[in-house]
Amino acid sequence: MPDRARGPLLVVGSMNADLVVRTSRLPRPGETVTGSDLVVSPGGKSSNQAAAAALLGADVRLLGRVGDDGNADLLLARARAAGVDIRRVERLPDVATGTAMIAVDRSGENFIIVSPGANAQFAAADVVAAADFFADGSVLCLCLEVDLSVVQAAAEAANAAGATVVLNPSPFQDLDERLLRLVDVLVVNEHELADLVGGEALGSPDAPDWERVLEELGSIGPRHVVVTLGSAGAVVLALDAAGAARVHAEPAPRVEVVDTTGCGDAFLGALASRLALGEDPGTACRFAVQVGSFAATRPGAQESYPTAAELDRFTGSLAGARSSAAEVVAEGASRSAE
Numbered sequence: 001m002p003d004r005a006r007g008p009l010l011v012v013g014s015m016n017a018d019l020v021v022r023t024s025r026l027p028r029p030g031e032t033v034t035g036s037d038l039v040v041s042p043g044g045k046s047s048n049q050a051a052a053a054a055l056l057g058a059d060v061r062l063l064g065r066v067g068d069d070g071n072a073d074l075l076l077a078r079a080r081a082a083g084v085d086i087r088r089v090e091r092l093p094d095v096a097t098g099t100a101m102i103a104v105d106r107s108g109e110n111f112i113i114v115s116p117g118a119n120a121q122f123a124a125a126d127v128v129a130a131a132d133f134f135a136d137g138s139v140l141c142l143c144l145e146v147d148l149s150v151v152q153a154a155a156e157a158a159n160a161a162g163a164t165v166v167l168n169p170s171p172f173q174d175l176d177e178r179l180l181r182l183v184d185v186l187v188v189n190e191h192e193l194a195d196l197v198g199g200e201a202l203g204s205p206d207a208p209d210w211e212r213v214l215e216e217l218g219s220i221g222p223r224h225v226v227v228t229l230g231s232a233g234a235v236v237l238a239l240d241a242a243g244a245a246r247v248h249a250e251p252a253p254r255v256e257v258v259d260t261t262g263c264g265d266a267f268l269g270a271l272a273s274r275l276a277l278g279e280d281p282g283t284a285c286r287f288a289v290q291v292g293s294f295a296a297t298r299p300g301a302q303e304s305y306p307t308a309a310e311l312d313r314f315t316g317s318l319a320g321a322r323s324s325a326a327e328v329v330a331e332g333a334s335r336s337a338e
């Protein structure tokens with residue numbers, strides 16, 4: 001990874017207003033169910049990542065687009081309150097701010113449909129025009145809720161400026177190698193990983209062949225792949241300087257899940273905030289797992305994210321019950337867990 005650390009954390013990408021309804025269970029196709037009152041809250045994967053990192057004390061800058069409507073007011077006010085520098089978020093006339101329709105069931109599971117709105121007007125030329133945004137950044141966070149050309153342009157600018165590029169390919173779409181070559185840390189869930197490398201390379205679902213996964217992806221670009229496993233924690237796959245694979249499992253604390261919306265974004269924002277301080281991905285992942293777990297205990301995306309003080313109280317209160325990421329690694333044949 002590039003060795004610049006301690007500069008601001010950069011986030012380029014999406015901002016959505018989340019239109020959330022809770023239901024006892026998610027509807028089947030063609031079915032109508034009755035839910036709770038509608039709650040409108042700040043969301044969007046990039047905006048969530050930025051808020052998560054800023055609430056934890058990171059110096060965060062966001063580059064994105066909103067419309068000129070009430071949802072934009074909400075998003076900008078909440079990002080500013082979280083401590084995110086939003087001076088490079090532009091309001092566009094005659095377009096709606098991005099929205100996400102979200103249903104959450106009583107087990108905390110969700111489905112999400114995104115209407116991109118202003119996020120779809122964000123163009124690669126806007127990134128090129130914002131060259132100074134990247135000048136002193138230490139880490140750049142990217143997701144795929146904006147056009148791939150925007151993601152590519154941002155990764156190129158950050159890479160040229162010596163920053164570490166962190167990509168969460170969500171919502172998933174095929175990635176070309178030009179982008180993967182610029183990525184230092186790839187953060188994926190199991191579904192995204194299967195889409196990326198194919199089921200065969202993953203091996204058995206119970207005992208994924210992590211070394212093979214890393215060989216496949218590392219040969220293209222990312223030297224670090226972080227696989228999030230929900231309540232089982234996360235696994236960090238790293239290629240060392242000699243090209244040897246290392247596998248590190250980070251179990252999650254057991255928590256009562258209220259809502260998993262935005263937990264992955266909280267994880268990524270927290271991970272990036274620690275990479276920006278110069279931590280290695282394995283150490284940063286331990287912190288990120290705690291933040292993601294905390295977020296699952298409260299409703300909403302950004303609404304569920306902890307401040308540093310709240311996280312301290314949460315980690316202090318944990319009884320030490322840990323979940324099974326270590327077992328996921330241990331079950332994998334012929335590989336070594338650190």
Ligand code: RIB
Nearest residue numbers: 016043044045100262301
């Ligand atoms: O990852 C959760 C986010 O996905 C929500 O906040 C929603 O806006 C969608 O972007």
